[in-house]
Amino acid sequence: MDEPWSFDYNNMDSADVEKMYIKAAFKLAEEALDNGEVPVGCVMVFEGSIIAESRNTVNETKNAVRHAEMNCVDQVFEWCKKHERDSSLVFKNLHVFVNVEPCIMCASALRVLDIPQVVYGCNNERFGGCGSVMNIHNDEVPGFGRSLQVTSGVNADDAVKLLKLFYKGQNPNAPHPILKAQKLTELNQTS
Amino acid sequence: MSEKKRKHVSPDHKNYVNKTVRSTKDEDISKTNVDLHISPWYLTPVLADKYYQHTESENVYVAEVLDQKMTAQLVKTLSSQYPLTGLSHVKRVRARANGKKNAGLEIIICRAIDVNINHLDSSSTSIQTEKIMKTDVSHLNALSEFCKLFVVPKYPPLTRKQYEQSSQLWPVQFHEDKYIARVMNNQVFTTSELNFIEQNMSLALKLAMVSKCHVGAVVVDPATKTVVARAHDFRNKHTLQHAVMVAIDLVAQGQNGGAWNRYGLQIGPNLQEAESLNDSCIKRENHTTSQSLDECCGKDCRLTKTSPYLCTGYDLYVTREPCTMCAMALVHSRIRRVFYGVSTPWGALGSRYKIHVWEGLNHHFEVWKGVLEKQCQL
Ligand SMILES: [Zn+2]
Ligand SMILES: [Zn+2]
Numbered sequence: 001m002d003e004p005w006s007f008d009y010n011n012m013d014s015a016d017v018e019k020m021y022i023k024a025a026f027k028l029a030e031e032a033l034d035n036g037e038v039p040v041g042c043v044m045v046f047e048g049s050i051i052a053e054s055r056n057t058v059n060e061t062k063n064a065v066r067h068a069e070m071n072c073v074d075q076v077f078e079w080c081k082k083h084e085r086d087s088s089l090v091f092k093n094l095h096v097f098v099n100v101e102p103c104i105m106c107a108s109a110l111r112v113l114d115i116p117q118v119v120y121g122c123n124n125e126r127f128g129g130c131g132s133v134m135n136i137h138n139d140e141v142p143g144f145g146r147s148l149q150v151t152s153g154v155n156a157d158d159a160v161k162l163l164k165l166f167y168k169g170q171n172p173n174a175p176h177p178i179l180k181a182q183k184l185t186e187l188n189q190t191s
Numbered sequence: 192m193s194e195k196k197r198k199h200v201s202p203d204h205k206n207y208v209n210k211t212v213r214s215t216k217d218e219d220i221s222k223t224n225v226d227l228h229i230s231p232w233y234l235t236p237v238l239a240d241k242y243y244q245h246t247e248s249e250n251v252y253v254a255e256v257l258d259q260k261m262t263a264q265l266v267k268t269l270s271s272q273y274p275l276t277g278l279s280h281v282k283r284v285r286a287r288a289n290g291k292k293n294a295g296l297e298i299i300i301c302r303a304i305d306v307n308i309n310h311l312d313s314s315s316t317s318i319q320t321e322k323i324m325k326t327d328v329s330h331l332n333a334l335s336e337f338c339k340l341f342v343v344p345k346y347p348p349l350t351r352k353q354y355e356q357s358s359q360l361w362p363v364q365f366h367e368d369k370y371i372a373r374v375m376n377n378q379v380f381t382t383s384e385l386n387f388i389e390q391n392m393s394l395a396l397k398l399a400m401v402s403k404c405h406v407g408a409v410v411v412d413p414a415t416k417t418v419v420a421r422a423h424d425f426r427n428k429h430t431l432q433h434a435v436m437v438a439i440d441l442v443a444q445g446q447n448g449g450a451w452n453r454y455g456l457q458i459g460p461n462l463q464e465a466e467s468l469n470d471s472c473i474k475r476e477n478h479t480t481s482q483s484l485d486e487c488c489g490k491d492c493r494l495t496k497t498s499p500y501l502c503t504g505y506d507l508y509v510t511r512e513p514c515t516m517c518a519m520a521l522v523h524s525r526i527r528r529v530f531y532g533v534s535t536p537w538g539a540l541g542s543r544y545k546i547h548v549w550e551g552l553n554h555h556f557e558v559w560k561g562v563l564e565k566q567c568q569l
Contacts, residue, residue: 104519108516
């Protein structure tokens with residue numbers, strides 16, 4: 001299969017473009033799952049190209065705040081340095097795609113950076129900051145930028161399935177090889 | 192949302208701390224022109240709003256008990272006909288409050304909202320008892336002809352103050368939470384613990400003073416009284432490197448994890464800063480070489496450290512109230528307690544939100560504010 005971002009997205013309508021980037025995020029989420037992390041992946045798009053792509057690395061970094069979005073933000077800073085761009089301007093024009101609703105912390109980060117919009121797949125019932133647990137995306141908070149435009153529900157079913165696989169595997173008696181096999185069969189059944 | 196101000200520390204209380212800071216070796220810090228004289232500070236708990244709320248009330252209809260021998264029977268009949276749903280803390284019967292002894296008893300017939308089902312106006316101040324109580328004549332004869340609209344406390348009291356307010360409306364049950372009572376009466380910390388709190392905040396304050404962004408934070412393991420991470424704010428270089436986020440990553444780095452040591456986005460101080468800071472530079476304390484921590488880790492401590500929730504059991508000291516991002520990062524990290532100096536309008540641990548007690552989140556933690564409050568106003 002082609003890499004999703006190798007499509008000629010100029011000839012696609014915006015919903016297709018959204019789906020394409022969400023699929024890219026989804027691939028990263030699968031990679032997270034394969035590594036025993038909560039399956040969340042994120043891509044950040046600037047002027048039509050992906051300038052940051054990452055996934056959850058909480059276990060790998062032993063840092064519970066290393067969510068996909070936070071890793072991507074660091075990559076954007078690196079990209080700006082490399083390309084000598086003003087990071088605050090880049091963030092103001094950035095598009096964020098993630099397979100699960102950003103948590104309260106990540107939604108706050110997006111607001112702090114004045115990122116205009118986020119597209120995501122399924123809701124995050126435990127930590128969601130864009131309506132599920134708190135309304136960080138559009139609450140009035142001193143020091144926050146514009147409110148965050150939210151598009152939710154893009155390929156939500158796939159995202160829910162992936163999360164369910166992870167939480168099934170949370171059972172300490174179910175080691176990761178089984179999780180992986182289970183994942184493959186379930187995905188094959190659905191595709 | 193805004194927190195009700197509670198000045199609950201009396202000046203003679205033991206939480207009152209007034210002394211000068213020991214002279215610091217750090218020349219750079221003494222140069223910074225900040226008054227290191229410690230003015231009195233007051234430790235204030237930041238509890239959920241429910242502990243500060245005034246008593247809300249609900250309407251009920253109350254009749255007088257004319258034949259007191261019938262009281263037990265009446266209670267039995269009424270509790271099946273009109274259970275006080277949601278008002279289980281409210282006592283069904285009370286002695287009449289007209290100042291005299293033996294002035295008789297009053298009984299709650301039903302909640303005002305129950306009256307609607309009988310197609311009566313639930314706001315009328317007086318209703319004929321027989322219209323709402325479907326029972327035999329012997330019961331009705333034991334009650335006054337009319338029942339009157341009364342207010343009772345809608346929620347069970349959580350604090351003694353709420354209990355006293357509630358009791359003025361109607362007698363209620365009160366199961367006092369002993370720990371919350373100690374928190375509200377400032378009986379949680381001993382003098383030496385308060386000194387330890389002040390000492391940790393002094394360290395955070397020093398870090399704040401050398402930071403261009405004037406925010407400092409330290410993570411402390413209270414079991415061993417060791418500092419696990421010292422951090423300050425780098426948001427001038429990286430918008431998200433708030434002191435708390437830096438501190439959390441430094442704790443992870445102390446466990447051979449961390450992220451900001453990998454991306455070339457170093458969060459240690461730049462060399463010049465580090466030189467001038469001497470002993471109190473923003474260095475992580477490596478756990479593996481810390482003897483005191485090894486001692487503590489003989490038991491379950493080491494087990495918890497294999498999980499990514501690296502701040503389990505740790506306390507954070509930060510000079511000013513964290514924002515929503517940092518507060519949620521502390522939830523994710525399973526911090527044990529947070530102490531901060533000064534409140535911020537955007538703060539998420541008391542001012543704009545109370546994320547540490549947010550319903551629907553799976554980890555709650557204790558928050559105390561006001562430590563070295565004056566000094567922390569950098
Ligand atoms: Zn997040
Ligand atoms: Zn912050």
